Amino acid sequence: MLLRRLLTALxxxxxxxxxxxxxxxxxxxxxxxxxxEFATAALDGDSAKVLKMLKFSEVAKEQKLxxxxxxxxxxxxxxxxxxxxxxxxxxxxxxxxKADPAEYSEDKKSATVTVKYKVGDKEDSDTIKLKLINxxxxxxx
Numbered sequence: 284m285l286l287r288r289l290l291t292a293l294x295x296x297x298x299x300x301x302x303x304x305x306x307x308x309x310x311x312x313x314x315x316x317x318x319x320e321f322a323t324a325a326l327d328g329d330s331a332k333v334l335k336m337l338k339f340s341e342v343a344k345e346q347k348l349x350x351x352x353x354x355x356x357x358x359x360x361x362x363x364x365x366x367x368x369x370x371x372x373x374x375x376x377x378x379x380x381k382a383d384p385a386e387y388s389e390d391k392k393s394a395t396v397t398v399k400y401k402v403g404d405k406e407d408s409d410t411i412k413l414k415l416i417n418x419x420x421x422x423x424x
Contacts, residue, residue, distance in 0.1 A: 315382035317420040318396035318411040326377045326400065328368025330361040338421055375403040385413075394420070
């Protein structure tokens with residue numbers, strides 16, 4: 284009886300580990316899902332997330348921007364995102380964020396996605412360019 288309980292407990296634990304492993308191995312983000320997440324962060328005024336998704340620190344180093352230039356650019360970007368978000372909130376907020384299917388480059392290493400949404404009663408859209416970097420879709424400015 285004790286052995287049966289132990290085996291049952293072990294089987295349950297093994298099933299849980301398998302479930303966690305499988306759920307942790309979800310599908311990779313698509314250009315559409317990344318563009319939607321990026322647009323939503325910008326619409327929300329989440330400049331920290333926007334900068335993280337842009338991989339701003341890495342790009343600034345690659346472009347050899349001085350610390351001063353990087354700080355100025357980051358400050359202007361944050362200010363623009365926050366201003367846009369305030370305007371959207373004043374207009375009643377946004378809703379229905381949806382991405383059109385991605386248009387890929389010939390080599391499939393870049394894509395363009397149009398993200399559509401409503402601000403108040405007005406439909407709007409943004410076109411987001413993405414680049415495949417280290418097997419990850421990264422929005423580009």
